[in-house]
Amino acid sequence: MSYKPVGITESSIFPPRVENRITKGTTDPYLLTQRALNSLGGVIGTDGKPAICLRVDDWHDHLKGGGADGLGYAKKFQDRGLPWGHASLAKQGAQPWFTVATFEDERAWVKAGAEVWSHGTDHKDPRLFDGQFAEPVPGTPNGMYEQIVGSKALIEAENIKCKGWMNPGPTNAFPPEAPYWPDANLKWSDYDSLAGRLILGTYGFSSGFQTGAPSRILPNRIYHGHNHYTVLTAGLEWATVEGVINNFADGNYAGMGMELLIHTAYVENQSPFTEAQYDAMLDLVKSLWDAGVIEVVTPAGLMAADPTTSFRLDLIRNGDVSNLSPADPKPWTMTAGTTVTTSGSDTYFHVASGAGANIPIRNLDDQDLNGETWLFDGWARSGGSGATVASVKIPDPEDTGRLNVSKTFTIPTGPTWTRVRFPFGTLLSTNQIRPAIGRSSGDATQWKSAHIYKV
DSSP states (O other): OOOOOOSOOSSSSSOTTOOOTTTTTOOOHHHHHHHHHHTTTSOEEOTTOOEEEEEEESOHHHHHHOSTTSSOSHHHHHHHTOOEEEEEOSSTTSSTTSSSOOHHHHHHHHHTTEEEEEOOSSSSOTTOOOSSSOOOBTTBOHHHHIIIIIHHHHHHHTTOOEEEEOOOOOTTOOTTOTTSSTTTTTSGGGGGSHHHHHHHTTOSOEEOSTTOSSEEESSOOOOEEEOOEEOSSTTOOHHHHHHHHHHHHTTTTTTEEEEEEEOGGGTTTTSSOOHHHHHHHHHHHHHHHHTTSSEEEOHHHHHHEETTOOOOOBSOTTOBGGGSOSSOOTTOEEOTTEEEEEETTEEEEEESSTTOEEOOBOOGGGGTOTTOEEEEEEEEEESSSSOEEEEEEEEOTTOTTTOEEEEEEEEOSSSOOEEEEEEEEOOTTOOOBOOEEEEEEESOEEEEEEEEEEO
């Protein structure tokens, strides 16, 4: 793959209105951020609750095959239905911890609810330029261009949307090229450096250390330089991290947000955390989310999190069955064995047999919604005297190889509605999906709502 930059000089890294395929039409920092916010729906309401996001840096092989069971740390997020973000290298094989996993694994993590940010091309000194992307440009260290701008092109060439830039910590990086090197990017003026201007001209969002404190006020209008809380590091005990997370439950962080940074390979290695304590951390975050105490979002979602509203972009705007016509519940299509039924104050799809009801969602790329991470959120119950196994399917109808989510949920008998919630994502090439809610086995399944929210 080859890419030649256009018109770049050290004094003016990105001239106005330079067209290039990496940034899809603009290198203006303001427009890039507006476009990034648009792909989130503008705002992600948390309805008064604080928000946490989970971020993993590096360690692709550990995400694929780490842990006592050898099934990988990515699966720990998936098993709990937690969205997360991955700061990924753009070159497989560039580091010893990215040799077994491949971008096929990364795509699988995306489809299961992971969001991907660039962590550079190879996590190495940017002076070690290999000439892959650019011919020499006067006054521009090509390795810096390759690491910051080229890495985004490589990730998106893998059919994965790159949501932003997360600074790596390469060895021997050289000032004044902050904010590439974390020890240097502590001042807002570091974004005036060559690296800083490359970041601002390529990404709508970036992380750093400029904001100082790891927590952030919500809503926040700062989209570059936010700090994080590193939870797996030498000397940091589980009890301390547990206390920080529980502060959200105690109301000490009302209207606040925090990004928890994880290096999964440090469990029982450079961190005093055991694997059981790491699992307990994820369980605690999940339990607080399920209890309605906090919201869990992606790293990009935290950029748009707003406790002053409950609004979120919803791909299924007709997701409440009570608002549908029983005779003609458009835009839903019901298959044989499914009816719209009202009992007491509840109106729902009653799925006695068959595939249930499905709804088409098209033209995702019209609003940059392709390649995004989503949260399916519905309510179901048994429609008989025994348990039911509810099903949710979310395929790409043009190519199920790109996306074919299929999940089942066992729901006990009784009149109580059970929440069915899980994250998923699409690849860049997916332009439409067709979610279907139904019954897999057991007694009839009843669905009163199904939504797909930005997360």
